[in-house]
Amino acid sequence: xxxxxxxxxxxxxxxxxxxxxxxxxxxxxxxxxxxxxxxxxxxxxxxxxxxxxxxxxxxxxxxxxxxxxxxxxxxxxxxxxxxxxxxxxxxxxxxxxxxxxxxxxxxxxxxxxxxxxxxxxxxxxxxxxxxxxxxxxxxxxxxxxxxxxxxxxxxxxxxxxxxxxxxxxxxxxxxxxxxxxxxxxxxxxxxxxxxxxxxxxxxxxxxxxxxxxxxxxxxxxxxxxxxxxxxxxxxxxxxxxxxxxxxxxxxxxxxxxxxxxxxxxxxxxxxxxxxxxx
Ligand SMILES: O=C(O)CCC(=O)C(=O)O
Numbered sequence: 248x249x250x251x252x253x254x255x256x257x258x259x260x261x262x263x264x265x266x267x268x269x270x271x272x273x274x275x276x277x278x279x280x281x282x283x284x285x286x287x288x289x290x291x292x293x294x295x296x297x298x299x300x301x302x303x304x305x306x307x308x309x310x311x312x313x314x315x316x317x318x319x320x321x322x323x324x325x326x327x328x329x330x331x332x333x334x335x336x337x338x339x340x341x342x343x344x345x346x347x348x349x350x351x352x353x354x355x356x357x358x359x360x361x362x363x364x365x366x367x368x369x370x371x372x373x374x375x376x377x378x379x380x381x382x383x384x385x386x387x388x389x390x391x392x393x394x395x396x397x398x399x400x401x402x403x404x405x406x407x408x409x410x411x412x413x414x415x416x417x418x419x420x421x422x423x424x425x426x427x428x429x430x431x432x433x434x435x436x437x438x439x440x441x442x443x444x445x446x447x448x449x450x451x452x453x454x455x456x457x458x459x460x461x462x463x464x465x466x467x468x469x470x471x472x473x474x475x476x477x478x479x480x481x482x483x484x485x486x487x488x489x490x491x492x493x494x495x496x497x498x499x500x501x502x503x504x505x506x507x508x509x510x511x512x513x514x515x516x517x518x519x520x521x522x523x524x525x
Contacts, residue, residue, distance in 0.1 A: 264389030267431030330476035
């Protein structure tokens with residue numbers, strides 16, 4: 248008995264590594280979250296792509312609340328079971344007429360998790376479509392190994408290192424168009440990417456990273472938030488959640504985690520695990 252997804256959607260995810268569209272919040276609520284995030288962006292004076300990354304939920308209680316929405320967690324539970332940790336959240340906000348893109352990549356190479364059972368929920372806060380740089384996936388890529396990424400550090404690449412899979416056949420890409428408040432889900436090994444925004448308005452999505460409680464960090468102890476069920480494993484320390492917007496204790500954890508991620512600690516750890524396995 249599933250809680251949100253149909254059996255056919257669960258089967259689709261298992262076979263292809265992605266599923267969409269599901270409704271997480273109403274269109275009005277999505278607009279409300281967009282406004283909250285844009286107000287935060289204006290107040291901070293910085294592009295949210297620089298400040299709401301990897302542990303973006305630590306900036307605002309509203310983002311933690313969004314990550315805990317029952318409709319979202321019900322769908323996550325249908326895929327990974329009832330004991331669910333949120334180990335991260337990142338915004339992907341492209342401006343109108345924005346040349347920035349996301350190159351083909353697999354998160355599994357960079358997340359430092361074992362076993363590879365993470366599921367990403369990508370929640371649309373604006374429409375996401377073929378014109379404004381919708382999220383695209385490579386069906387079935389979750390079933391293969393972690394592939395080699397070239398770290399390009401390209402200027403318009405929105406990824407921390409411009410990490411890029413080479414040799415992907417674009418003709419196999421599947422777009423996952425969404426209306427505001429809808430979400431897609433993809434497995435951490437599913438190769439994904441997005442093109443520049445050719446529309447006049449922004450394209451904003453929030454990606455939430457969920458793991459079942461038995462998944463460990465392969466890069467030393469890290470932090471996460473139990474969002475549903477029971478943690479009988481204790482592999483993760485608790486995130487310092489914000490008690491109010493821009494709570495300095497939580498903001499310092501956000502900044503440290505993003506810094507470490509960008510600077511390669513997680514990647515090095517993932518490399519070590521790969522060497523041990525290989
Ligand atoms: O929003 C995008 O364009 C890319 C999203 C992404 O890379 C992710 O959700 O992991």
